[in-house]
Amino acid sequence: MAETREKSHKPKPRVRPIVRLGIFLVSHSFLVSVVCCTSGVLALFLLPVLAKNTYISENALMPGSASPMLSNQHVLDGNRLVKDLTNSNLKSSETGIESHKIIAQYMLDLGAEVSFHKFHPQMNQFHPLHFFSSPDSGKIQENYSCSSYGINTVGVIRAPRGDGKEAIVLVTPYNALKSGFGEALSLGIAYSVFSLLTQVTWLAKDIIWLVADSQFGEYAAVSAWLREYQTPKFSSLSTLNSEMCPDINNLFEIKVHSVAGSKFSNSFRRAGTMAAALVLKVRDQGEQFEDTISIYAEASNGQMPNLDLINVVNYLAVHRQGLRVNVEKLRSLLNSSWLKSLGEIFESLAKVAKTLNPKCKFGIPATEYVEGTATLASSLYYQALGVPTGPHGAFRDYQVDAITLEISPKFSLDKVWRNDILLRGGRLIEGVIRSVNNLLEKFHQSFFLYLLTSPSKFVSVGVYMIAFALLIAPLPMVAASLYVDANSSSNFLKGDSSTPSAVTDAAEHGITIRSWKWLNSAKLVFIVHLWGAIVSLLPYFICQIPDCSPTTSFVIWVLLSILSLLILNSVLASPLACVKASQEKEWALVKSVTISSVFIGLGLMSVINFATAEIGALVMVPMCLLAQPLKLDVRAGTLRSCCRIICNLVLGHIAFPPAAFFLLKGMLDGFGSANVGDFWMWVESLWAWNSATYLFIGMVQLPCWVLCVSILFHSC
């Protein structure tokens, strides 16, 4: 304000209101950033309150409009399969092939088309440039042994009068070598539904039942099958290999003595375009008070299936089958007292609002708030991680909506409860399949971008964007104000006298130099980001080193990173030294450019994976905004600067990715088990799943942290 008044003496050209507003905001950037950041965090905590109830958006789904047809007869069929499988398990130790045969035989008896799909589990590989490309058909490795084969059993029911253009997939992971009872039960449920579906007349889409061999992991089996389904290789050596393995060939000598017309073939069976996929699992031990069903929906890079699919499952499970539906939540948050008190504050606020205006009802009970927050936090966490939470993630890579359903029964699975679970689980699956079968178009009506706060509540993108936008809004303003400050203050320094007259003289002289001074700091920022890219590429080379434990890999990585930083520093004109030499106030410019680069990075990331950007913003925005050379604060010695020093130090530790990881891990699992190699493992898993979070950490967060630390230790 003071400046404007000063300049008001001169005749000034009229400025547009929007520009004036911008200038106003920039000049008050401190206040603005404090207000924006706090409101951003507050808005994040308000999300559970603002969550809306889910509703089924697509009319064609009509969940629960037809009464379930799954009868006790089908349940008995399912039970028979479960018994046979468990018996065969007891009978012989080497049962892998045997149980596949049993499943195939059962499918054949129903008149389905059956085929086996052999696959090699694909090693997770780091493809530096494959983060956003569609999955390819994979590499063929020739030196596979017979033991490394997985066998998926696939049964297909053709819709009697359908045109075969679309299909619904039902997946049950099953490990033939050491299967728990839960896995057998999930097969039983799937079989009872399958046997019903061979008889019904309403089927419009083909049904594929995939028994995924989970001995190499559930995801690997499903993704191998999907790869063969979507991008088959016509020239392959795998068949030659398979002929050398007697076990596999043994498999195909299945007796086709059953119902004529049921088809068994060696070739890969296909149906049409996949409309939706359901992965069904049953947990072995039940520790719940009720029969619950957990829904896992997060796929790679925070992609979610259409909300309608979750809605249908939720509706049918709750309103038709009386199952409790559960989505993942962070258990540690459930008992936190501060969250509870926050919930109570919101509740009382809502009460006050209600007394003022009886129509307004936005409050939710404190307990519900705590649960909602825990669910929201886990929803954010899993989306941010970018690693799929189950085999359904493989489907999402091919734009197929899929979810994993995990049924956890109440008590141990004795005979009576088993039938009950078979019936209810089967009816739920039947209902969902029937709904999807009704669908004329693919899922497109409901949301794809949402966060769940409970199985029946969601926050849509329009609401949760606000919190993020508020968080990153101050960044450009602060960057601008820093830039202006640095320019004007350097003016004073340059003039060596603080009289305004000297300022005007110096301004004319140094205006050209000053306006290009930021390039220097931009160079520094660019170099650090380049370093970040190098650091994120390093693991690709490190993992080529044979026989390397995670700990040593990690150490190598750290050493190489530091080395590369030093090399870059010296080769590219030692930016830090240059900073010191040229300008005392240079740190402000560096900070300004850092902040703008962080702003760009966060903005880009929010498009790719919103949750990562949100969590990143929570850490990086305060760090960037607060960063100031420690020397200055120490020199000032006021209370305010003391606080700032403390905040800076804390944030400087937390924002370092490995430190953050260990802190989080320690909080969740206890600090005792923490190991240096864990971080390496975690990073390995991130790049194995092609998670964009890895790129974000390597190319945005790490450089930002380095720059902030360099600002903190700036000598001025």
Next chain:
Amino acid sequence: MALLRRPLLLLLLILTHQFLHSWIVFGSVNEEGQKQEEFFEELLLKPLPDRKLLTHFHFQSSAPPSSSNGRHHHLFPKAISQLVQKFRVKEMELSFTQGRWNYESWGGFDSIPSSNAKPPGVELWAVFDVPQHLIDAMWKNLTHTLSGLFCASINFLESSTAYSAPEWSFPPASGNLRYGTLPREAVCTENLTPWLKLLPCRDKAGISMLLDRPSIYRGFYHSQRLHLTSTGSGSEGLDPGIILEQTLTVVLLPNSQRASLARASEKHVQPSWSLSSIFGKEVSGKCVLAETSNVYLLLDRGLVAELKQLHKENEKSAEKVSTSENNWTNPSFELSAKPDRIFIEESSLLSKNPSILYKFEVEKYSESEPFDLGLTWKIPVVWLCQQAPLHASRFLMGSGNERGAIAISLKSTQSSEGFVGANFDDERCELQVDVFQVVPWYVKVYFHSLQVFVDQQPKAVSDIIEKIHVSPSKDKVSPGVMELVLKLPCSVTSAALTIEFDKGFLHIDEYPPDANQGFDIPSAIVSFPNFHASMVFLENDSLNQSPLLSKFQEKSPVMSYTEVLLVPLTTPDFSMPYNVITITCTVFALYFGSLLNALRRRVAEEERFLKDKAAKKTGRLPLLLSKLSGKLRGRQSEPPHSTPGSSSLVNSKLVFKVILIAGLARVEMYADQVEGAGKRSVKERLNVNSFDNSIPRRQVTGKRQRQDEKWEHDLYQDVPQVSNRKVDARDLRLKLQKKSLQQVSQSGRGALSGVRDLRDKLSGTMNPQPVNADPPKLKSNAAKPARRSVAVETSEPEPKKAATMTERKKAQQKADASVEGFLQSLGLEKYVITFQVEEVDMTALVHMTDDDLKALGIPMGPRKKIILALESRG
């Protein structure tokens, strides 16, 4: 006598009727000798390996070539013959299909699947006997006609993006062929009914009685087909002979209680069936118009071989099964009716096991003894149907909305080995496969990306493909067509063709209503020209009678259709237009709002108001406010007593604005002059009738209005005093108007009179038209704003009515009127009522203060205006 005569008459009547009937039916026989219209009806039943039953209805009507134009048809459907004549159709086939033909279990080699297994939806092809440039026009007309005839959306095949012209790969190869499919067409009874209407007996008699709609549509597959061939006699004036072949192929599951049967021990036993159990109906005699009416039961080669095998094992009496005449009750199954004849296939070189055909003549049965064929299996039988040499399947590869690939995979079937023998002698045994694929334009196929794999090894395209013809698609004009001839080695086990494509973008109005479902790629046709599906039966002489059996003997190439594919394309957000509309409307509203504001503004008054304010001492608060607003506008806050320089700037701006607004107002005034004159509000008219001297006025811009007011004041003072009101009043006013409007042009007279006429009609008065009475006077007043002259004229009838009113009342009303005029001059006519209710006249108004007006309920703005105006008056 009467008693006697009546039966006689009856007898005579019956006799003549009979005679007439037979004469009508066999009229053509009598007329033209052997050239006659014929109709055959036949039904073929064939048990399928997967416990299902194939029923194949075959109806054939034929019309011989005839010389006379527009001849009468006795049996042949007139609609079809007209269609053939009009569109010069040489050959045509139309099929409606629901479900998929299961090539693996229902066979793919016989003549039934290769000619009757059709892709789901509608398929139409036609060969025309017209010059090349007319074919497309003929095709388009034909599609429309057929769409009307069969209650289907065949007319969508009219668009050039929907049909193609195969060159040689489609079996009736000919340059004049057009081919189109509608994979998404839903097939229902609405399509069957018109098809049945083409039969002479409809579904009322004969074999077609079996066509029970529910059981047909409950089936796993049904395909209703119409094939017509015109045996064109080239000579002119002679209509071509037409053979119309109607077939209906249905695959049914005989036993409905499948669930209970499936788990019993006899689940491998084929279900027993009878005609009445599958269709719920029986055949009571033949259609009297049919030449022959037969039912056949076909046991195919695989089944016969299996039965032989079983009997060898069981009874060692295999020869009985195949050869003996009376084996219709044999140990493995039992027929409920005795077959009239048994045909055995001429055992060819290839197959040792001939298929067996049982023939039943429906002719012998009647209402009292209906024909109901049943088959009861005694022992379980498992066999396989004969397969085409290669099983073709097609699927999509890739994912995402950008690109993908179509793959056609061919897998050899085990049974094919025996059939390859035809050209086994050659060193280089080759299997020829024709592929015909139509791709809609929005699937942009890159033909160069064609890859061929044989036995899982990539092969050079030129090695395998002998002949290729490609016509690339043109965006929004024509689909892409690919025709291939593949030469595969005989020992091939699997082969695959892949071709990549990009997904195109459609214009928003090209999307169908269910765009999110995806888009169909029609079936590819894979045919094997070296293989012929034919069954030759031994006794040829009797077979000539039956069109179905002669069809069997025809050598037609083995054909199969692949699956229909569904390609998901990118779809726009269809709710977007709504958003755009909303935004546009908002912008318009804002724009027009500001424009109207500008038009309604009274600049002069505002100026005066501001001046007044300036004259008064401004308080602290307004000063602060003006400062703030000045700041917001980005100007230096200038105190109310601004410098003359700045005010002059403002003034020049204001002047410009005033001119602009005045110009706009004038234009607007002229624009609604005509219609505005005609429309007078009810209130105005009421005023006219009740008050003799209240003259309705329109508000015009300030200055002129005030002038008018002045005249009116003069006028009203004069009016009551004149004795001969009617004439004098008018004279006076006209004079006044003349005075003021001398220079105005004289156009618009016609419009004026028209307007007045209308108004007169509305008010219901039948006064003589003043226009006609004194034209010279009106000449002058005609051009000037119509409403003023209207006002003058409307006052004519008033004095009569108002004559009885008292003087006092008039005086008061006069005062009222002046209040009204005053308010109108301010543009505040809507508050007139308020003042009238409170009986405020001009004198009272002059003395009214701000508070008084507030008490009246006048809002702030108008209140200030009134006070200002009063001050300026006073």
